Amino acid sequence: MASEFVQFSLTPILIGSLAAVACALPGNFLVLRRQALIGDAISHVVLPGIVVAFLVTATVSTLPMLLGAAGAAVVAVVLIEAIKRLGRIEPGAAMGVTFTALFAAGVLLLEQSDTSSVHLDVEHALMGNLESLIWLRGTGWDALVDWRALQGLPPELGRMAAACALVALLTIVFWRPLKISTFDEGFAQALNLPTTAIGLGLVVVAAMAAVAAFDAVGSIIVIAMFICPPAAARLMTNRLESQVAWSVVFAIASAVLGYVLAGYGPGWLGAHNAVSAAGMIAAVSGAILALACLFGPHRARIGAGKEASPV
Amino acid sequence: MHTLAVKLATADGRVLTPVAPADSPLAIRGLTVSYGEKPAVFSVDATFAPEAMTAIIGPNGAGKSTLLKAALGIVPRVSGDVTVFGRPLAAARSRIAYVPQRASVDWDFPTTVIDVVLMGMYRRLGLLGRLRPSHRETARACLERVGMADFADRQIGQLSGGQQQRVFLARALAQSADLYLLDEPFAGVDAATERAIIDVLKALNAERKAVVCVHHDLATVDSYFDHVFLINVRKIAEGPVATTFTSAHLQATYGGRLAMAHIEQLNIADHAS
Amino acid sequence: MTALLDALLLGAGYNAALVAIGASLLGFAAGASGTFLFLRKRALVSDAVAHATLPGVGLAFIAMVALGGDGRNLVGLLAGSAVTAVIGLLAVEWITARTRLAEDSAIGAVLSVFFGIGIVLLTVIQSMAQGRQAGLEGFLLGSTAGMLFQDAVVIAVGGSLAVAATYVLRRPMTLVAFDAEYARAAGVNVRHMDLAMMGLVTAVTVIGLKLVGLVLIVAMLIIPAVTARFWSERSEHVVWSAGLVGAVSGYTGAALSASAPALPTGPIIVLVCAGLFVFSLFFAPARGVLAAMLRFWRFQRRVHLRQGLLALARAEPIHDAFTLRVLRQKGLIRADGVATEAGRAQAAKTARDEHRWAIAREVHQDTALTGRYDGLTPIEAVFTRDEIAEFDRRIGGPTMVASGGPG
Numbered sequence: 006m007a008s009e010f011v012q013f014s015l016t017p018i019l020i021g022s023l024a025a026v027a028c029a030l031p032g033n034f035l036v037l038r039r040q041a042l043i044g045d046a047i048s049h050v051v052l053p054g055i056v057v058a059f060l061v062t063a064t065v066s067t068l069p070m071l072l073g074a075a076g077a078a079v080v081a082v083v084l085i086e087a088i089k090r091l092g093r094i095e096p097g098a099a100m101g102v103t104f105t106a107l108f109a110a111g112v113l114l115l116e117q118s119d120t121s122s123v124h125l126d127v128e129h130a131l132m133g134n135l136e137s138l139i140w141l142r143g144t145g146w147d148a149l150v151d152w153r154a155l156q157g158l159p160p161e162l163g164r165m166a167a168a169c170a171l172v173a174l175l176t177i178v179f180w181r182p183l184k185i186s187t188f189d190e191g192f193a194q195a196l197n198l199p200t201t202a203i204g205l206g207l208v209v210v211a212a213m214a215a216v217a218a219f220d221a222v223g224s225i226i227v228i229a230m231f232i233c234p235p236a237a238a239r240l241m242t243n244r245l246e247s248q249v250a251w252s253v254v255f256a257i258a259s260a261v262l263g264y265v266l267a268g269y270g271p272g273w274l275g276a277h278n279a280v281s282a283a284g285m286i287a288a289v290s291g292a293i294l295a296l297a298c299l300f301g302p303h304r305a306r307i308g309a310g311k312e313a314s315p316v
Numbered sequence: 317m318h319t320l321a322v323k324l325a326t327a328d329g330r331v332l333t334p335v336a337p338a339d340s341p342l343a344i345r346g347l348t349v350s351y352g353e354k355p356a357v358f359s360v361d362a363t364f365a366p367e368a369m370t371a372i373i374g375p376n377g378a379g380k381s382t383l384l385k386a387a388l389g390i391v392p393r394v395s396g397d398v399t400v401f402g403r404p405l406a407a408a409r410s411r412i413a414y415v416p417q418r419a420s421v422d423w424d425f426p427t428t429v430i431d432v433v434l435m436g437m438y439r440r441l442g443l444l445g446r447l448r449p450s451h452r453e454t455a456r457a458c459l460e461r462v463g464m465a466d467f468a469d470r471q472i473g474q475l476s477g478g479q480q481q482r483v484f485l486a487r488a489l490a491q492s493a494d495l496y497l498l499d500e501p502f503a504g505v506d507a508a509t510e511r512a513i514i515d516v517l518k519a520l521n522a523e524r525k526a527v528v529c530v531h532h533d534l535a536t537v538d539s540y541f542d543h544v545f546l547i548n549v550r551k552i553a554e555g556p557v558a559t560t561f562t563s564a565h566l567q568a569t570y571g572g573r574l575a576m577a578h579i580e581q582l583n584i585a586d587h588a589s
Numbered sequence: 590m591t592a593l594l595d596a597l598l599l600g601a602g603y604n605a606a607l608v609a610i611g612a613s614l615l616g617f618a619a620g621a622s623g624t625f626l627f628l629r630k631r632a633l634v635s636d637a638v639a640h641a642t643l644p645g646v647g648l649a650f651i652a653m654v655a656l657g658g659d660g661r662n663l664v665g666l667l668a669g670s671a672v673t674a675v676i677g678l679l680a681v682e683w684i685t686a687r688t689r690l691a692e693d694s695a696i697g698a699v700l701s702v703f704f705g706i707g708i709v710l711l712t713v714i715q716s717m718a719q720g721r722q723a724g725l726e727g728f729l730l731g732s733t734a735g736m737l738f739q740d741a742v743v744i745a746v747g748g749s750l751a752v753a754a755t756y757v758l759r760r761p762m763t764l765v766a767f768d769a770e771y772a773r774a775a776g777v778n779v780r781h782m783d784l785a786m787m788g789l790v791t792a793v794t795v796i797g798l799k800l801v802g803l804v805l806i807v808a809m810l811i812i813p814a815v816t817a818r819f820w821s822e823r824s825e826h827v828v829w830s831a832g833l834v835g836a837v838s839g840y841t842g843a844a845l846s847a848s849a850p851a852l853p854t855g856p857i858i859v860l861v862c863a864g865l866f867v868f869s870l871f872f873a874p875a876r877g878v879l880a881a882m883l884r885f886w887r888f889q890r891r892v893h894l895r896q897g898l899l900a901l902a903r904a905e906p907i908h909d910a911f912t913l914r915v916l917r918q919k920g921l922i923r924a925d926g927v928a929t930e931a932g933r934a935q936a937a938k939t940a941r942d943e944h945r946w947a948i949a950r951e952v953h954q955d956t957a958l959t960g961r962y963d964g965l966t967p968i969e970a971v972f973t974r975d976e977i978a979e980f981d982r983r984i985g986g987p988t989m990v991a992s993g994g995p996g
Contacts, residue, residue, distance in 0.1 A: 036690075037425065041697040042633055049804070091878045092870050097693070098632040098815050105808030106863035109856035112730055112805075116851045131729070132708055178443060185435045189421045192487075194390045195414035195497075196438055197406070225708060229701035236694045243471035245426045267709070278716035280709045287705025294698055298688050306424060306473075306689040346909075348892050353884055359896060394892050395909065424689055 011143040016158065017135045018264050020165050021226070021286060024218035025256035027169040028230035030176050031211040033249050036235045037187050042097065043082070043208055044231030046104035047215045048224035050081040052130050053111030054216075060118055067164070071216050078212030081107055082205065133223025135264070135282045138162070161221040168217035175210055176249075183207065184245060223283045230256055233290035240301030259290035335363045338402040341495040341526035342387060347396030349379070349386045356382045360396070360551045367524045369517065370543040370554075371531040375570050378548040380530040381417065381499050388414055388497065400495065410439050413493035415484045417500050423473050429483050430468040433458055436490030458489040461519075463512050478509030485513055489520075496520060498529045502536075514540055537561055597844045605847040607741035608800070609840055612858060614748025615797050616839025619806070620813030620831035621755040622789040627814035628766035628824060633696050634681060634787070635810040639794050639803045640700035641677025642670035643707025646728050646798070650714055661724070663740045663799060670728075671795045677703050678787055731802030731855035740799060747796035751789065755832070758785055763824045800843075801855030808859040809835060816866040819873035838862035890915050895939060897921070901928045902940035941984070942968045948980040 028044070035041050051074040058073025081103050088099040142148060142157035149155070176183070186193035186200045193200050215227045238251035263286030268279050298304060337343035344362040348355055357379035364370050372380045385391045387398050389405060400408035413436070433455040434447070441447065459465045462482040467475065475483065481501060488496055496517070502510050517527050517540075528545075531537065537544060537557060544561045546552035546569045553565045626632055649669025650660040658665075677699045684695035711725055724732075764772040765782040773779050790810060797806040817830035842858025871878050889911075897912040898921070907913055907926070916922045921932030928936060945968050968977060 036694050037422075039691050039693050041691075041693040042636070045633075045636065045697050045700065088870065091881070092815070092819065093876070094815055094818070095627075095630050095632070097630065098627055098811055101632050101636065101807060101811035102815050102863070102866060105805055105811065105859055106866075109805055109808065109859035109863070112853060113856040113860065116853050116856075181435075181438055181441065181443060184427070185438060188425045188427060188432070188435070189416065191385070191390050191416040191420055192414060192435070195388045195409075195412065195416075197409045198438075225701060225705050228697060229705055232694055232697035232701060236690050236698055239426065239690065240688060243426050243473070244428065244431075248426050271713075276713075276716070278712070281712040284705040284708030284712065287701050288709060291698065291702025291705065294702070298684055298690075301688075304688045346896050348896075350888065350892075353888050355892075359892075359899075394889055395896055395912070397909075 008143075008145045011145055011148060012141060013139050014264065014268060015143060016140040016162055017138050017282065018261055020138055020159070020162050020221050021135055021260035021264055021282070022257045023162075023165040023169040024214075024222045024226060025230045025234070025260040025286070025290075026253050027165070027172045027214040028211075028218055028227055029234040029252045029256035030172050030249065031207055031214060032231035033235040033238070033245075033252050034183055034187055034207055035211060035231060036239060037245075038204075038207075040096075040208075041232045041236075042100055043085075044211060044215070045228050046081055046085065046100045047078045047208075047212050048219065048227040048231075049104040049108045050077045050111070051216060051219050051224060051227075053077050053107050053114065054080075055130070056111050056114045056118070060114065067160070067220065070220065074216040074219060075209075075212055077107065078216065079209060082208045082212070129223070130219070131223050131225055131283075132281055133219070133221060133226065133283045135222050135286075136268075136279065138221060165217055165221055168214060172210055172214050175206075179203070179206070222286075225287045226260075226283050229287035229290045230259070233287075233294045234259065237290075237294040237297035237301070240297040240304040243303050255290065255293050259286050259293060263287070263289040335365050337363050337399060339366055340364055340399075341366055341401055342497075342528065343399045343402075344383075344387055345397055347383070347386055347398070348394040349382050349391055350394050355394075355549060357386060357547070358549050360547065362545060362551060362554060364526060364528055364545070364554075365543050365556075367521070367526055368543045369521050369541045370526075370528045370545055371537050371541040372528065372545045372547060373531055373534065373537065373569065374547040374552075378569070380547060383547060384414075384497050384499055384528070384530060388412070411494040413488035413491035413496045415488045415496070415498040415501055417503070418477065418481050418484060423475075423480060425472065427472060428468070429459065429464065429470050429472060429475070430455055432472060432483050433486045433490050436487035439491070455486075455490055458486040459483075461489055461516055462486045476506070478505035481505050482509055482512060485516060489516070494525055496525060496527045498527070500530050500532060502529075502531070502533060534566070595848070597841075597848075602847075604738060604741050605843075607738070607745055608847070608854070609843040611741060611744035611748050612800055612839035612843035612854070613836040614745060614752055614839070615793065615800060616809060616813070616835030616837070616858070616862075617832040618748055618751030618755055618789075618835075619793045619797065619809035619839075620817070620833070620835025621759075621828050622751070622786065622793055623810035623835075624814040624817065624824075624828045624831040625762045625766045625786045626790060626810060627818070628763075628827070629769075629783075629786070631692070632811045632814070633693070633807075634678070635790055635794065636807045637681050637696040637699040637703075638674045638678050638787070638791055639806050640707075641680075641703040642674045642794060642798060642803050643704055643728065644710055645670035645673030646725055647707055647710030647714060648673070650725060651710070651717075654717065663737070663743055666725075666728075667743070667795045667798065670798060671791060673703065674791045674794060678791065727802070728798050729802050729804060730853060731798070731800050731805065732853065744796060744800055747792070751793050751796060752832075754789055754792070755828075758782075758789070759825070759828060762786055763828060767824050801858055805855040805859045808862060809839070812859070812862045812866050813838070816862070816869045819869040819876045822875075834862065834865055838865065894919065898932075898936045898939040899943065901932055901936035941981075944984050945977060945980040948983050949976075 032044060035043055054074035054077025055070045057077070058069040062069040084103045085096070085099050088094055088102060089096055092099070138159040138161050140158055142154040144154070182193070182198050182203050185196070186198055186203045190200050211231065218227050234252040234255035235248070237255050238248045241251045242248050264282050266289065267282040267285035271278060271280055340363045342362070342364045344360060347357055347360045349357040360383060372383060374380050382391060386393050398405045401411060430452070434451065437451055437455065441451065456465060456468060459468055462485050464479060464482050464486060467479065472480065472483065485501065488498070501513050505513070517529070521527055529541070531541070538561065542557055543555065544557050545554040546560070546565050548569050552569045553560050623632070623635065626635060646666050646669055649666045652669070653660040653662060653665050680699045681692065681695045684690055684698065685692045714725060761772070761777045761782050762785065764775065764777055765779050769779050772782070793810065794803070794806050797809060801809060813831040813834035814827070816834045817827045820830055821827050838858050838861040842861045843854055845861070846852045846854040846857045869877065874880055893909065893912040893915045896909070897907055897916045900907045901922070913922070913926065916932065917924065920929060921935060922928050949968070949972060
């Protein structure tokens with residue numbers, strides 16, 4: 006039993022949790038800045054980025070694809086800003102125009118190019134492939150100290166751990182400017198903080214997290230983790246520090262519970278086949294958010310903030 | 317344009333002389349700001365007096381707030397340059413404290429009163445500087461000055477409008493600046509808060525700090541401020557209240573009938589004109 | 590090329606013709622109803638609605654199989670998708686109204702969670718005996734390949750109904766979208782109109798599922814509205830232009846897609862639409878980027894020109910490089926910065942007009958006139974020649990230039 010868990014469940018759960026945390030951290034600030042849907046936009050444009058990278062390099066190797074996806078995310082963000090400012094279009098609509106058009110271009114490119122021979126399709130992009138990230142050499146808990154076995158760990162684990170660590174590090178280092186400029190942009194500018202760069206940096210970090218997670222877990226988890234754990238966390242506390250902590254807890258809980266339910270849940274119900282882990286993780290994060298909406302101690306808008314604002 | 321070599325005295329007897337831009341806490345030349353093609357502020361020169369309490373006055377949409385924001389580089393300028401204590405803006409930012417309009421932020425943000433005040437100390441703390449007990453003490457002292465020390469650990473959304481405004485002022489105090497720029501600090505606050513804020517501002521002024529407020533209540537100009545700056549897209553006039561806050565200038569600022577109504581209400585003695 | 594022409598002229602087969610007509614009707618309905626959403630600044634609510642259709646499709650399939658069918662009845666699947674789409678919509682509204690979370694978070698949460706549940710259901714279906722050929726993945730990105738005749742009829746009829754509903758509701762919905770407060774005062778039930786608007790959007794989404802898929806139907810609801818906005822300031826015009834943009838995109842896209850292999854219908858329709866958007870963004874006459882850039886550039890030059898001339902009149906040094914360049918280009922100063930004959934003349938004129946304005950503001954207390962004193966409107970455009978002559982008389986002659994202001 007233990008060996009089966011280490012071989013087939015440990016690494017997917019770890020990778021899922023790391024991906025969830027990497028997305029939830031920047032998600033906190035996106036939610037507070039009313040930019041939650043930037044996460045949605047980013048996860049859509051990852052597809053055209055990967056397709057273009059494949060067409061340029063003609064290989065399905067990781068680095069070009071990560072670069073392609075990151076490039077597409079940055080292009081999308083720049084396009085959204087440009088459309089917003091140049092066309093004087095409200096942000097939501099600018100986002101909608103950009104990511105749907107880029108996504109359509111990605112699908113078209115995919116259909117046009119001969120990618121049938123390689124594993125590159127829309128469904129994979131959406132659902133990821135968490136279940137396949139197994140650790141065959143992990144024949145038991147003792148494999149964790151066995152160098153040869155450790156070498157057989159799926160490469161996604163290392164990548165995801167590095168991405169998660171980098172996101173966490175950046176969040177800590179830029180905590181104060183992020184907090185100040187998210188709360189009061191005018192004041193931040195008066196302090197000479199580069200608010201435009203901070204905003205763009207946040208989106209780039211989010212894109213990085215999305216791209217790293219995308220390859221392993223698919224874009225559904227990415228969107229869900231950007232928004233659901235931070236949103237649920239917002240309803241638990243009135244302090245940013247604890248909100249971020251709660252969001253990490255919720256992200257990990259979603260990943261672990263979601264994976265376990267997807268893998269073992271159908272068995273408990275008497276079915277034989279596991280269901281999509283990515284979909285289940287998103288569903289669990291939604292359940293957590295629903296509970297927070299119903300019972301979270303700080304779920305309601307309070308105070309004089311809204312009504313007392315001057316006419 | 318101010319070349320009259322006249323010595324002027326304020327109500328409390330301090331003698332003021334016309335200011336050279338280099339001595340001014342905030343000097344603006346040829347400032348134009350435009351949203352689209354409609355200028356919000358047009359070709360404004362301003363030389364705010366040192367160690368003075370100045371009110372920026374004008375009708376709605378006259379560009380009062382825009383003037384402050386453009387001076388701070390928060391909104392882009394079409395033309396014009398700004399010096400702060402005789403130096404370029406970028407070199408003198410640490411000497412400015414800014415209090416934005418209360419309505420400009422999301423008061424539902426998950427943070428506490430003391431945290432907001434600590435934001436004012438960012439320049440001293442930097443990216444990763446340790447937050448020491450002394451910093452907290454300073455922040456608490458700033459809250460004490462605005463009468464909000466008891467609220468230090470409250471979530472900001474739980475405050476009333478006046479309390480929020482006081483917290484913003486405390487954050488500005490934490491910046492320990494030499495020039496305080498406030499955007500409508502008295503808008504929509506209760507009488508007690510208004511009293512508290514003006515007391516703090518007068519105390520700052522007594523410490524020889526310059527205070528510039530966007531202000532909308534003509535009735536209190538005389539008692540709160542010693543200088544005025546009248547603007548309606550263009551500068552109308554600037555100078556000591558005694559000589560500049562006149563019915564003629566108010567008429568030029570607010571336009572015919574409206575101004576007359578104001579002026580009669582205010583019972584402004586036409587000191588100078 | 591002939592294949593494309595055939596398709597454009599509805600000659601590529603009965604099904605393809607029906608699909609093209611259905612796509613243009615759907616495009617029209619999506620564009621027009623999307624405009625209400627866009628004007629109400631809720632464009633991305635459609636994203637949540639669209640993604641929330643997926644679990645409905647899955648559940649409908651499972652239900653139909655459980656009842657003994659093969660589960661592929663399009664009307665049944667669409668009915669199922671409508672149910673969860675409405676639930677998703679209500680969830681967005683509930684979260685926004687009952688908690689402190691903003692609408693964007695609610696939208697993002699609903700779309701990802703419902704979509705996740707949908708994916709879970711799809712994997713369940715794949716493990717069912719009947720599920721192998723279900724082809725439900727087609728709902729993700731739309732697919733008209735192998736579409737049944739009756740499916741094409743469903744799209745064409747649904748599209749027509751949506752257009753008819755848009756036509757009937759256009760006035761109250763425009764009113765609400767433009768100014769909800771005013772609409773309420775005028776006796777329109779804003780809540781009902783919002784529901785009607787969202788109902789229409791849900792209907793369009795559901796009808797479009799098979800054609801363009803749930804990810805891209807959002808594009809059909811947003812892009813035409815945004816595109817049309819560039820061409821008109823009047824909301825009624827925007828509604829119908831958006832419908833037109835949607836119809837053209839739908840028709841052209843469907844025809845293009847039928848004319849060659851590997852041209853999936855949904856993405857092509859969206860890309861045609863995006864092409865129209867990009868064109869409008871740049872070239873629309875009043876709101877387009879090129880027009881705006883030109884206007885701003887002219888405005889900035891005028892501001893700097895005036896600034897420079899005033900400085901010349903007051904014999905102040907000019908530091909601003911842009912001001913110097915403008916003056917030089919106009920031949921008002923020499924390369925070394927000294928004013929030319931023309932420069933001195935224009936500087937004198939600018940300074941005198943300043944002075945005239947100062948007098949004008951003393952004489953006229955009428956803000957409607959003096960309010961135009963923005964330094965760029967020539968004084969001749971506001972006051973008559975006689976009035977200006979009167980100002981000049983007060984100034985005391987047109988030669989006075991650099992002797993200071995009025996106090």
